[in-house]
Amino acid sequence: MEILVCVRRVPDTSENEIRLNDAGNDIERDELVYSINEWDNYAVEEALQIASRTGGKVTVVTVGSEDDEEVLRRQMAMGAHQAVLLADEAFDGSDGQGIATILSAFVKKGGYDLILTGVQAEDGAGQVGGMLAAMLDYPFASLVNAIEVVDGKTLRVGREVEGGNQEMHEIDLPCVLSIQTGINEPRYVGMRGIRQVASVPIPTLGAGDLGVDPASVGRTGARVTRTDYFVPVLGKGAEMLGGSREEIIDKLIELMRANGGLK
Amino acid sequence: MPRIFTYIEHRAGVPDDTAAELAAAAARIDGSAAPTAILAGAGPDLAAAANALKATHAEIWTIAADALAHPNAELARQALVAVLPPGSIVLVPHAHFGLDLAPGLAVKLKAAYIPDVLAIEGLESGSLNVVRQEYGGQVSAHVRGDVSSGAVVTIRPGAIKPQPGASANGTVVDKSSTVGTLSARRRYLNTVVAEVGEVDITKHAVLVSVGRGIQDQDNVKIAEELAQTLGAAVSCSRPVVDAKWLEKSRQVGSSGKTVKPKVYLACGISGSFQHLAGLKGSPFIVAINKNPAAPIFQVADVGIVDDVLEFLPELTTRVREIHGA
Numbered sequence: 001m002e003i004l005v006c007v008r009r010v011p012d013t014s015e016n017e018i019r020l021n022d023a024g025n026d027i028e029r030d031e032l033v034y035s036i037n038e039w040d041n042y043a044v045e046e047a048l049q050i051a052s053r054t055g056g057k058v059t060v061v062t063v064g065s066e067d068d069e070e071v072l073r074r075q076m077a078m079g080a081h082q083a084v085l086l087a088d089e090a091f092d093g094s095d096g097q098g099i100a101t102i103l104s105a106f107v108k109k110g111g112y113d114l115i116l117t118g119v120q121a122e123d124g125a126g127q128v129g130g131m132l133a134a135m136l137d138y139p140f141a142s143l144v145n146a147i148e149v150v151d152g153k154t155l156r157v158g159r160e161v162e163g164g165n166q167e168m169h170e171i172d173l174p175c176v177l178s179i180q181t182g183i184n185e186p187r188y189v190g191m192r193g194i195r196q197v198a199s200v201p202i203p204t205l206g207a208g209d210l211g212v213d214p215a216s217v218g219r220t221g222a223r224v225t226r227t228d229y230f231v232p233v234l235g236k237g238a239e240m241l242g243g244s245r246e247e248i249i250d251k252l253i254e255l256m257r258a259n260g261g262l263k
Numbered sequence: 264m265p266r267i268f269t270y271i272e273h274r275a276g277v278p279d280d281t282a283a284e285l286a287a288a289a290a291r292i293d294g295s296a297a298p299t300a301i302l303a304g305a306g307p308d309l310a311a312a313a314n315a316l317k318a319t320h321a322e323i324w325t326i327a328a329d330a331l332a333h334p335n336a337e338l339a340r341q342a343l344v345a346v347l348p349p350g351s352i353v354l355v356p357h358a359h360f361g362l363d364l365a366p367g368l369a370v371k372l373k374a375a376y377i378p379d380v381l382a383i384e385g386l387e388s389g390s391l392n393v394v395r396q397e398y399g400g401q402v403s404a405h406v407r408g409d410v411s412s413g414a415v416v417t418i419r420p421g422a423i424k425p426q427p428g429a430s431a432n433g434t435v436v437d438k439s440s441t442v443g444t445l446s447a448r449r450r451y452l453n454t455v456v457a458e459v460g461e462v463d464i465t466k467h468a469v470l471v472s473v474g475r476g477i478q479d480q481d482n483v484k485i486a487e488e489l490a491q492t493l494g495a496a497v498s499c500s501r502p503v504v505d506a507k508w509l510e511k512s513r514q515v516g517s518s519g520k521t522v523k524p525k526v527y528l529a530c531g532i533s534g535s536f537q538h539l540a541g542l543k544g545s546p547f548i549v550a551i552n553k554n555p556a557a558p559i560f561q562v563a564d565v566g567i568v569d570d571v572l573e574f575l576p577e578l579t580t581r582v583r584e585i586h587g588a
Contacts, residue, residue: 017555020402126378127376139447225406245573260547261493
């Protein structure tokens, strides 16, 4: 089975405290730790496991810039057979629909049986997989937490739904699935593995190579644009306890008693 | 002004709570016209859900087909594309079914897709201005969507408060005949119901809940020791289950259990909206997290910026001293 996994490099929210820049038009990107989007990492692992059972290759692709090569290499070190970078100035500022448009042009140039994305990215909202499927007119399932290959034409997939229940579906190939975290245990990638793929060439394709109309993507094509960032205020905010750890613990115990958490 | 539709999820003849939230969202876009509710389904359940909306909606469109009895977004999308007028704004709950339905619906309607909206600031000369969150809720963004060719907007459940509306005495319009034969390349099989674990976290008054900040499976025992001392149970957020450090039955959140404790100790939990969706009944929330920007501090009652691996053992020791005294 030929499998394509769409991945992204994102600031790692578990490693970073995200702050706004002084202008308020972007997050402060200096000193941010970037990594593979967590959902995408599970998607690559799932692709590798399927390919090892059915045969075939796993390709990873991203829409981005040279900086994003590091995540493509990391996924090759994990076992992906090849990687492609889709980069062009015309792609800058694309909204979700723009990204899906670029990816769909790339998919049409290959012969993939199965296309995986992560459910969402750290800075996204779970949109690219579903839009890509609709553009390709492939069937789609989101929040996938189990995949079983029935035969060369069909998969049986589980979707994670309310309350931890799992909705089972049969889906025809080719299809697009968005992968939920926890579907597998992604393998560890060591420095040695990354060194081994350090010089593997990664082809770069632009708008011309893909036959993408530059006006349909990037800032020009975007119908959904961010105007600024701000720090959210959801509730009244917590009463922050200060002082020494000992003082904080005493205060906390008092509060827990008052609220029924300690007899 | 574009016509506004709200896509209503329903179960066993009862509209989902999000129905009223979508109506409130619609009123934020256009306060002068009531939105049209649209429901897909089959049989008496669909009719009952549509009737239940009469009190609050002026017009309710139903699409009935046997194939729509079970959740299948591909079929629902075909049905919606067949009945929706061009240029409509369609509001959909940003939940498990909406994630399946809405992105592809936007593509097929050639409409803008504006996902996971928390607040609507209004419609101004063809642009819909909304608020979204990024980076797990650490920052928010103002977002502008060009809705001149219509839009599909998903609304985060619980984010927009329902408003008491005027009594509507609405009419139900059956649109089923507009929809041709539905056929999908995806077929619903069955739903596997989540298992109940050996510890039922929904029954506990106090929960010591651990997140990614616990860092390692071996550290879960730090929370277990505190829980034992407090007579509490250990629950967790999603990353802990993904890492297989605790059973799925311990997970609090929209994809896990809904809990109603009196006191909730969120230990090393960032506080994603999916996690918070599982917390009901206004518990007293204590958040302990190294990251002062963690969204959990916005909803907690009490916040402590500290490393849970150091803080929890000291708290356990202190509680034991008190109990011993």
